[in-house]
């Protein structure tokens with residue numbers, strides 16, 4: 258989808274505007290997350306990173322997030338205003354955080370003698386679908402940005418997270434963490450040599466370093482693994498940013514904005530490179546462990562074990578746009594009927610219960626049980642493709658610690674286990690040691 262939709266912008270940027278300046282080293286996108294722009298002092302620090310790259314002769318586009326905590330505040334205000342608010346107005350509100358940061362960074366850069374201007378999503382424009390609150394980028398028109406790099410050596414400071422729906426002209430946002438996706442989309446559109454995601458950790462770790470103190474920084478992670486890590490809970494990158502990077506072959510580097518701008522060796526910046534599998538020389542069996550507490554479990558007790566039952570259950574859930582993830586079926590206590598257990602996103606838990614209660618007559622079950630206090634722990638590694646028994650080791654290790662597994666799903670390069678939420682940290686650390694990931 259993206260290949261086609263980015264094409265016009267790419268053609269304009271690369272075709273009509275050939276690179277001329279011999280002093281240009283590379284074209285870079287630098288993205289700074291909320292904690293990196295938490296206040297004006299932090300923004301000054303960001304500006305020093307930007308100046309370093311500009312002084313090295315690079316053409317630079319910046320993508321910024323809202324200041325730490327400000328999107329949460331904006332979301333809360335929408336909820337306070339009305340629990341059932343208009344999604345278009347929600348976007349109008351929550352997109353404002355990025356506008357503040359982009360303007361402030363442009364001001365600070367200008368004060369340092371760096372030519373810069375801010376860009377809101379609609380000004381570029383970053384065209385998106387009209388799925389307010391979770392829109393997808395359709396196209397980034399990079400022509401003007403590129404022209405200004407070349408004619409004025411001007412740094413583009415772009416508001417992440419936001420775009421515009423071309424038909425309605427309304428502001429859209431890309432879902433929480435969406436500035437990562439903005440950055441990779443801009444990188445694809447301007448054909449950047451690299452997209453640097455600056456955050457509060459110095460790379461992608463074998464697990465969330467806040468939970469696993471012994472987690473190690475990874476030098477390189479394959480796109481496919483990063484896709485799994487991100488979609489299974491490692492929020493260091495938004496899932497769609499990784500998808501986009503994979504489709505457009507954007508080299509993504511996750512690095513720390515807290516490293517002193519002047520201490521960085523431009524030749525070998527530290528951080529984690531997200532790249533093609535072929536670039537990774539030493540492939541471990543397990544690369545990382547992710548976890549998510551945003552799951553809820555639903556069990557339907559004593560359903561008739563006959564054809565059509567799964568359709569009767571999952572059909573109405575699909576119609577209600579509720580994603581079902583892990584599914585387990587086992588024989589009920591009476592030996593004659595079956596129990597079906599599955600997970601849905603925690604945010605959809607109540608809705609899913611309502612849908613199933615309404616469909617009770619057509620499904621035919623005795624009881625509905627639900628649990629919100631569950632967590633999904635996932636083990637990810639491309640090496641699993643060629644190694645058997647990786648999951649079995651985990652089952653044993655968790656059993657030894659008295660952790661009960663409620664559901665399991667597997668795919669080629671990952672498996673996920675549903676457990677009681679209270680055991681999340683213990684399970685993650687146990688598996689981290691088990692697979693030799695500890696520092």
Ligand code: ADP
Pocket residue numbers: 289290291292293322434455456457458460461462463464465466467486490491492493494545
């Ligand atoms: P930003 O505001 O810069 O976008 P985020 O908070 O969205 O930053 O993402 C960075 C956070 O992601 C880190 O502080 C870390 O706690 C968390 N994280 C989760 N899993 C991982 C992982 N495997 N590697 C690195 N960070 C991770």
Ligand code: ASP
Pocket residue numbers: 290291322323328329354417418432433434435436437
């Ligand atoms: N400010 C938005 C959020 O907090 C987007 C982002 O930071 O990536 O979700």
Ligand code: MG
Pocket residue numbers: 290434437492493494495
């Ligand atoms: Mg983020």
